[in-house]
Amino acid sequence: MKKIISILVSALTIFSLSAAFVPFTYDRTSPLFSSPSRLLGEEEDTPFGFMVDLSSDIKGLSFLSSPLVVTEEASKNMVLSLEKKDMGWWRDNPEVVSLFSSYDDSFPSPSFDSDSESLELWKIRNYLSDTFLSSSYTKERRAYVVSALADDESVFLESGKIGGDTDLFLSLFGEKIKDGFGWGWNVNLGFDGSDRLFGGGKSIFSADARGEIGYAFPLSEKVSLGISCIPSLRMETYILPSSYTLSRLQSNMLTLFTEDFRFGMGIELNLGLSYKVNEELSFTLDGRNIPSLYTYWGITLGDMASFNLNFNRLKDTWIELPDAVVAAHWKRGGHSVQVVMDSIVSQILWMKEVDGYEFDFLSCPKVRYSYYFSPEKSITAYLENSMIAFGLDYNGFSFSLSYILEDNNIGIKTGYRF
Numbered sequence: 001m002k003k004i005i006s007i008l009v010s011a012l013t014i015f016s017l018s019a020a021f022v023p024f025t026y027d028r029t030s031p032l033f034s035s036p037s038r039l040l041g042e043e044e045d046t047p048f049g050f051m052v053d054l055s056s057d058i059k060g061l062s063f064l065s066s067p068l069v070v071t072e073e074a075s076k077n078m079v080l081s082l083e084k085k086d087m088g089w090w091r092d093n094p095e096v097v098s099l100f101s102s103y104d105d106s107f108p109s110p111s112f113d114s115d116s117e118s119l120e121l122w123k124i125r126n127y128l129s130d131t132f133l134s135s136s137y138t139k140e141r142r143a144y145v146v147s148a149l150a151d152d153e154s155v156f157l158e159s160g161k162i163g164g165d166t167d168l169f170l171s172l173f174g175e176k177i178k179d180g181f182g183w184g185w186n187v188n189l190g191f192d193g194s195d196r197l198f199g200g201g202k203s204i205f206s207a208d209a210r211g212e213i214g215y216a217f218p219l220s221e222k223v224s225l226g227i228s229c230i231p232s233l234r235m236e237t238y239i240l241p242s243s244y245t246l247s248r249l250q251s252n253m254l255t256l257f258t259e260d261f262r263f264g265m266g267i268e269l270n271l272g273l274s275y276k277v278n279e280e281l282s283f284t285l286d287g288r289n290i291p292s293l294y295t296y297w298g299i300t301l302g303d304m305a306s307f308n309l310n311f312n313r314l315k316d317t318w319i320e321l322p323d324a325v326v327a328a329h330w331k332r333g334g335h336s337v338q339v340v341m342d343s344i345v346s347q348i349l350w351m352k353e354v355d356g357y358e359f360d361f362l363s364c365p366k367v368r369y370s371y372y373f374s375p376e377k378s379i380t381a382y383l384e385n386s387m388i389a390f391g392l393d394y395n396g397f398s399f400s401l402s403y404i405l406e407d408n409n410i411g412i413k414t415g416y417r418f
Contacts, residue, residue: 030175030212032044032182033184033212033228033270034228034270034325035226035286036226036272036286037224037273037284037286038216038226038274039180039181039182039214039228040217040218040224042182044177044178044182045176045177045178046173046174046176046417046418047174048173048417049173049174049396049415049417049418050170050172050416051169051170051398051413051414052169052170052171052413052414053167053168053169053170053171053411053412054167054169054412054413055165055166055402055411055412056165056166056167056410057163057164057165057166057404058163058408058410059162059163059197060166061410063164063166064166064248067249070164071142071146071147072142073162074156074162074197074198075132075133075142075143075145075146076133077156077162077198078149079128080157081154081157082125083125083128083129087117087120089154090110091110091112093154097109097110099149100132103141103145104131104132106131108120108123108124110124132145143249144249146198147246148242149198149242150197150199150240151200151240152199152200153200161196162196162197162198162199163195163196163197163408164194164195164196164197165193165407165409166193169188169189173185173187180217180226182214182215182228183211183213183214184211184212185212186212187207187209187210188207189206189207190207191203191204191205191239192204192205192206194241196241197241200241201241202239202241203238203240203244204236204237204238204239205236205239206234206235206236206237207234207236208235209232209233209234210233212228213228214227214229215227215228216272216274222275223273223274224276225271225272225273226271226273227269228269228270228272229270230269231265232265234262234264234266235261235262236261236262237257237260237261238260239256244256268288268289269289269290270286270289271290272284272286272287273285273286280332281328283326283327284326284327284329285325286327287322287323287325288324288325289321289323321345321349321350322345322346322349323345324345325340325342326341334371334372334378335369335370336369336370337367337370339365339368340367340368341365341366343360343364344364347359347360347364362385363385365384366383366384367383367384368380368381368383369381369382376394376395378393379391379392379393380400382400382402386405386407387404387405387409389401389402389403390402396417397415397416398413398415398417399412399413399414400412
């Protein structure tokens with residue numbers, strides 16, 4: 001068996017260096033396949049299940065319920081930014097001048113005459129504060145001007161960033177684990193929102209299908225080794241801030257999508273080692289993304305409409321940073337505590353790649369406490385950085401509520417295992 005595992009690891013390593021992959025924004029991989037050494041001693045038989053995961057900050061919820069209120073705030077933020085611009089900026093950004101002129105003929109389009117530059121700049125600033133923000137300029141018209149400039153970082157104050165991080169995911173899954181061997185599948189649809197509604201940032205809509213297979217076996221009485229492999233297919237497309245705001249203002253979901261679609265396939269490989277101190281306490285060490293090479297192909301809506309599916313246009317290739325995860329697991333009676341330290345190796349590697357990146361220690365520790373009334377009935381409390389969460393599992397039904405203090409982000413997750 002050890003020889004088979006060695007051959008499998010070698011084959012996957014060679015394959016991962018030559019295959020095409022795509023990155024996963026949303027990770028719905030089962031915790032037991034992420035930490036494969038824990039497959040030993042676990043049993044699970046879920047032919048089908050689903051999970052809905054929704055999270056949003058306060059501004060994102062406000063925009064979905066009342067977009068004009070949030071665009072009003074964005075318009076004030078935009079005016080404060082534009083009032084700081086000099087005539088050189090307006091000269092270098094004629095599209096902004098054209099946009100204002102297209103919505104209002106009275107906009108003082110500058111002639112860029114050096115002799116009257118100060119007067120022309122004063123007229124623009126006066127227009128922004130007295131006309132654009134006045135009651136005569138309707139909220140709807142202001143909203144469309146703001147949405148048209150939503151992709152341009154230079155017209156919104158960074159210090160007054162208006163949040164809007166709304167994420168929505170639907171997962172369908174199934175898995176079976178017994179005697180150290182496990183397999184599973186999952187299909188995910190997701191909207192991964194940008195952390196700001198106006199002024200740069202991109203959201204991603206994605207769909208992926210994955211398989212999961214893993215095996216764990218004992219090396220000694222207290223030590224076990226596990227390996228898992230997650231092959232996948234994926235499609236994604238970027239969604240610009242302007243597309244997102246217009247889709248809500250017009251109540252038309254089709255305006256969300258851009259021409260840029262990406263397709264890819266890939267494999268995630270995880271290795272895990274566990275040490276069992278006694279019946280109550282154990283430790284695990286997991287190596288994740290070992291290795292993970294990612295790439296994707298691009299194709300436009302026009303190509304799909306004409307059936308010109310040319311997948312030879314390679315768009316990009318990069319390596320997903322590997323990580324080492326150390327965890328302690330303790331159980332006694334119905335009590336269960338898990339303490340995890342991750343993102344240490346990946347952050348160190350990231351510091352070498354990105355100038356100015358600072359190590360964030362608070363993002364590493366994660367603490368989870370659960371109390372089991374029975375194998376299928378439990379309550380859970382979870383702490384990670386500035387996020388706190390509480391969950392309930394009852395006979396296949398699961399529900400959790402989370403809150404991120406730093407971003408005022410509220411999350412709800414619910415699902416059912418049949």
